[in-house]
Amino acid sequence: MLPSLPVPGSRSGTSLPQAERERARKPRRLRVRWRWVLALLLLAAALLCALLLLEELRTSEFQARKLAELAREATFRLEPGPSPSIRFPDSGPYDERLGYTGLPDFVARLVASGFEIESQAQHSPRLEQLEDWGISPAYREKDRAGLRIVGRDGAVLFGTRFPEHSYERFEDVPTAVVDALVFVENREVLDDRYPRRNPAVEWDRLGRAALSRALQVAGAEADRSGGSTLATQIEKFRHSPRGLTSSPGEKLRQMASASLRAYQDGENTTAARRRIVLDYVNSIPLAAAPPRGEVIGLGDALSIWYGADFARTNEILRTASLPGSPHDLETRARAYKRALSLVLSAGRPSYYLIQDPKALEARTDTYLRLLADAGAIPTDLRDAALATELDLRRRGEDAAPLPAEERKSAGAVRARLVALLGLSDYYALDRLDLDVETTVIPSLQDEITRELRALRDPERAREAGFLAKNLLERGDPSKLTYSFSLYERGPGENHLLVQADNSDQPLDMNEGVKLDLGSTAKLRTLATYLEIVAELHSRFAGEHRETLAAIEVEPADRITRFVIDQLISRPGLPLPGLLEAALERRYSASPWETFYTGGGQHHFGNFNEEDDERVLSVRSAFTLSVNLVFIRLMRDVVNYYIHQAPGSSAALLKDPRDPRREQYLRRFADQEGRIYLESFWRKYHGKQAEERRAALLRGVRVTPRRVAMALRAASPEMDFEAFQTAIRAQLPEGKLAPGIERKLYESYSPARFSLADQGYIAGVHPLELWLVGYLDSHPDTTLRQVFEASSEQRISVYQWLFSRHRKRAQDRRIRSLLEIEAFLEVHRNWQAHGYPFDSLVPSLATAIGSAADRPSALAELAGIIANGGLRVPALRIARLRFAGDTPYETVLAPAPTEGVRVMPEAVAAALRLAMVDVVEHGTAVRARGALVAGDGRPAVVGGKTGTGDHRYKIFGPGGTLLESRVVNRTATFVFLIDDRYYGVVTAFVHGPEAAGFAFTSSLPAQIFRVLAPSLAKLVPAGAG
Known part of the structure; x- marks a missing residue:
């Protein structure tokens, strides 16, 4: 029997391929399934991220961790010295108002003015990184800030907080x-x-x-x-x-x-x-x-x-x-x-x-x-x-005024800060986040201020012993202004401890005014004289007698003659011994000599007529403040500068037959002209035209002739109307005869006089006149351009010296010009000692106070003497703390300094002893024994007094005095206490009321005595 064959299309014939197909389909189904799973996972992740994002938006949990960590790393701390990492903001209203944006400029200005960075905020690397990205530093910002000034003990002298009203807590x-x-x-x-x-x-x-x-x-x-x-x-x-x-x-x-x-x-x-x-x-x-x-x-x-x-x-x-x-x-x-x-x-x-x-x-x-x-x-x-309408106001009310004491105690500091920081006004200063430590002792300042204010009360003045001769036997005590300043010596610097007065006005009497301080100028004159002696000692002390005897000295140069004679008679004489001998030189106090000075003839008098017949040593004349001795001493100083100063004009004029005369004179004219032009250029450069004219006129004696010549010479193009306004502003009412302005304008036309004659008439160096006029038309010129433009003028100023005719008239003019040049040397010496103004009137009367001064400048001279001839800064600002507790914090303090020697130590010692003699035996005897230390020891006090009776005087023909009107009256006592403290006391009355007072410098000496119990706590036991 044959095996059965599969029939096409039957199920049995497809069993094997079907299994294979099933196996093929299974991976495809798995892939689809995993895609869904992945999609669901991604969706879940997205939902989770969204939920996390929403949660983060609600809670900021992640931000909180990261930003808090970042903030912990972005830190700053204050470290000594300049910070290499500090950064300052560039802009922002808050940072500008509190001064944070301006700090780089402030620091640069302060360093240029002698300060140094003591400490500064150091930024962490993380903070630097964030700042580089433009992120502002995170720190506790101040809702309120402002200028705060404290004294040595931390007590507040001045304080502002801006805004004025705020809430301290939530x-x-x-x-x-x-x-x-x-x-x-x-x-x-x-x-x-x-x-x-x-x-x-x-x-x-x-x-x-x-x-x-x-x-x-x-x-x-x-x-x-x-x-x-x-x-x-x-x-x-x-x-x-x-x-x-x-x-x-x-x-x-x-x-x-x-x-x-x-x-x-x-x-x-x-x-x-x-x-x-x-x-x-x-x-x-x-x-x-x-x-x-x-x-x-x-x-x-x-x-x-x-x-x-x-x-x-x-x-x-x-x-x-x-x-x-x-x-x-x-x-x-x-x-x-x-x-x-x-x-x-x-x-x-x-x-x-x-x-x-x-x-x-x-x-x-x-x-x-x-x-x-x-x-x-x-x-x-x-x-x-x-139902209520808003009731906005168009303007606010003025800020409440500060108490007078607070204004005064901090006023000078605030003014100094505005200048140091380059600010435009106090508005900007007071809003800075700035703490200032000063050297002032507030408790002592308040005590002194209260006592000075109390002295305005007639009953308190009587109790203080003020109702006596040379004090306040007449005049209303309430009209007087008293000022007092006290300084302490320190290593490389002096410290202001007290600056007080009894005035309700904002003007600071110690620093803000220009006053006639009378015979205190004798201290400056004596210092100049003794420095000349010290200079001659250093020049000649090592020479043999024969060499010294062979030195030719002009008869008028009596100081040089004295030093040489002393060194010949006392070989090896040390400087202190020579200075003692110089103080014992004797001068007549006679007032009956006529002095040719300041371009005219003058007579001077003594305060005490009993001195008129006396011949006194320089020391005694300083102790008793005898005017005529110091007039003659200043004449010797001027003659020294005329005959002994390098490049002296007098040395070039000895022999009129010298064939080199013209060559010498031309060289002199050019070289001297350059020296003086440079000096004048420094004086006037950078000033506006009106400022230049005002500075020029400050050095001109106030007479119609001199002022007219100065105005016309300095401003040749000035029309009559401008001239009339200017001369009326310069001369007091009644000093100009009616209608005289036109005559003066025409009579003193620059075209009528040579430049030398213009200077002679005005009593001003001719080149100074020329330069002021030149700067009017060339305001931006340089010194080199001035030299180039003035070659003809430098020669012409001295051209009249070349002629052999009219020798007597020439000598008189030479003398006037030489006196002007000599006083430039005197002024240079005084400026080294702190003299505050840029010129001196060239007159022997400068020795007895015709030149204005300031109490603070006089105190600076006392400080130089106390410091053994060293000029050191007088500090009132001890420390500046900008932006405290911020990333911009910067602390500055004055840089250490060794000072500048402006006076030989032996000269300072001699001056100190002379000042002590003034208190012990002279015009400041009321201060003797006033200050007693805790152990009962009397402090050693020295000083110099001065009385200024500032008047406008009008003279008629022949020098007849037609009118004398009082402008103000001052009395001053500049003092030293032991080797540690120094200061100045001033009494001042302004205006017509000054005529009702007859006080002398005994008054500030008595004020010192009244204040002494307050000062005694500063004097340590066993000092001296």
């Missing part, structure tokens, strides 16, 4: 204000459900803002609401350029900086969010109101824009929504509406508060309704507020 901000703020600006900021939430970003709000912006770009209508949270708004108006968001990149920078700042204290931002609300309320910019300027913060805005009392307004606002409030509804409604209006004006403060207050009224009313609808305020408060 809890201090009325709930009604907080609720209104978060409702308007940032409703999620205080949501406590998510303690790690990033308060810098509200994602839903940011999304709406982004969509709105996109629609606006597309040209569609869209809501203009912003996406900024309170945190980013603070970042914007504090640290963005001009307080604006200029680009999307700037917005991202704001958000990043605000985010980092929120986590600076850790992951939990609950406290940070409350601080954000507090910072916003305290630092929101709300336009500017004259005269107060920029208005910052809700507190100042309530006070300035509404005239509201800050404390009372807050008291009202704390119960604004409470039914049991002690304040009536209208009062609460007004306070609430004012506060709400200021919150709402933040977006456009100048528009709402200044340009269109009605728009602010409408906006405020709208939000009152919205707040009531949301249940944030009761309806009765809403209705009462709607």
Whole structure:
């Protein structure tokens, strides 16, 4: 039987291929199944990511960890010396106002002025990295800052805090204000459900803002609401350029900086969010109101824009929504509406508060309704507020004036700071985040100030022994101004301890005025004289007798003759011995000699007529303050400079037949002219025309002839009207005869006189006159250009010296010119000793006080003497601390200095002994024994007194005195205490009332005696 064959199409014939097909289908089904699984997994992952993202958006858990970690790494600390890593902000209203952006310039200026960086903030590498990315450092920013000046003991001398009104804690901000703020600006900021939430970003709000912006770009209508949270708004108006968001990149920078700042204290931002609300309320910019300027913060805005009392307004606002409030509804409604209006004006403060207050009224009313609808305020408060109109003021009130004592104690420091930092005014200074430590002792200053003020009372003046001859036997004590300053020697620097007066005016008598301090000028004259003696000693002390005897000395040069004679008769004489001998040189005190000085003939008198017949030593004349001895001593000083100064003119004029005469004279004219032109150029360069003219006229004796010549010579193109105005301003009323101005204008035309004659008539060096006129037409000239332009003038000034005719007249003019040049040398010496002004009137009367001075400058000379001839800085600023507790903190202090020797030590010692003699036996005897140390030892006190009787005098023909009018009267006592302290006391009365006083320098000596008990605590037992 044959096997059966499979029939095509039958099932039995397909069993093997079917199995294979089944096996092939199975992987395909698995692949499809895995694709679904993968898709489901991806979907689950996406859902998980979305959930995580939503959770992150709600809670900020991831941000909190990372940003808190970043904030922990971005740190700073104060380290000694300059910081190589410190970075300062470039812009931002907050950083500009507090001075952070200006710190690089401030530091550079201070270093150039003798300060050094004592310590500075060192930034961590992470903080440097973030700053390089443009992210602001995260630190606890100050809601209030300002200038603070403290004394040596830490007591506050001056302090400002800007803004003036602010909230110290979040809890201090009325709930009604907080609720209104978060409702308007940032409703999620205080949501406590998510303690790690990033308060810098509200994602839903940011999304709406982004969509709105996109629609606006597309040209569609869209809501203009912003996406900024309170945190980013603070970042914007504090640290963005001009307080604006200029680009999307700037917005991202704001958000990043605000985010980092929120986590600076850790992951939990609950406290940070409350601080954000507090910072916003305290630092929101709300336009500017004259005269107060920029208005910052809700507190100042309530006070300035509404005239509201800050404390009372807050008291009202704390119960604004409470039914049991002690304040009536209208009062609460007004306070609430004012506060709400200021919150709402933040977006456009100048528009709402200044340009269109009605728009602010409408906006405020709208939000009152919205707040009531949301249940944030009761309806009765809403209705009462709607019925109340906003009462904005157009300008704020002036700031309350500081007490006079506070102004005075800190005034000089503030003035110094403005100059040091290159600021334009006190407004900018007082808003800096700056703490200043001074050398002043506030308790002692207050004590001295109280005593000086008390002396205005006639009864207290009587108790103090002031109602006596040469004191206040006549005159009203209440009209007198007293000033007192005290300094302490230190290593390489002196310290101001007290600077006080009894005036209510802001002017500082010690530094801010130019006074006639009378015979205190004898101290400067004596110092110059003794320095000349010391200079001659150093020149001749090593020479043999024969050499010294062969030296030719001009008969008029009596100082050189004296030194040579002493060294011949006493070989090996040391400098202290020579100085003692110099102090024993004797002069006549006779007032009957006529002195040709200052371009004219003069007579001088002594205060005490009993001295007129005496011949006194220099020491005795200094002790008793005898004028004529010092007039003659100054004449010897002038003659020394004429005959012995390098390049002396007199040395070139000895032999009129010398064939080299013209060559010498031309060389002299050119070289001397260059020297003097350089000196004058330094004096006038950089000044405006009016300043140059004023500086010139300060060195001219006030007579019609001299002033007219100076004005015409310095300004040849000046028309008559300008001349008339200028000469009237320079000369006191009554000193010009009616109609004389035209005659003076024509008579002293520069065309009528040579340059040399112009200088002779004006009593001013001719080249100084020429330079002032040249600078008027060439204000930007250089010294080299001045030399090139003046070659003819340098010769012409001395041209008359070449003629052999009219020798007597020439000699007189030569003498006048040589005196002017000699006083330039005197002035150079005085300036080295701290003399504050840029010229001296070339007259022998300078020796007895015709040249003005300042008490502070006189005290500086006393400090040089106390320091053995070293001139060291007199400090009032001991330390400057900028931006304390910030990443920009910089502390500066005066750099150590060894001082500059401006006087031989032996000269300083001789001057000190002479000053002690003035107190022990002379014009300051009232101060003798006044100061006693704790162990009963009398302190060693030295000093010099001076009385200034400043008058306008009018003379007639032949020198007849027609009128003498008192301008002011001063009396001064500059003093030393032991080897440690020095200072100055001044009494001053200004105006016609000065004629009613007859006090002398005994008055400040008596004031010193009255103040001595306050000073005694400074004098240590066993010192001296």
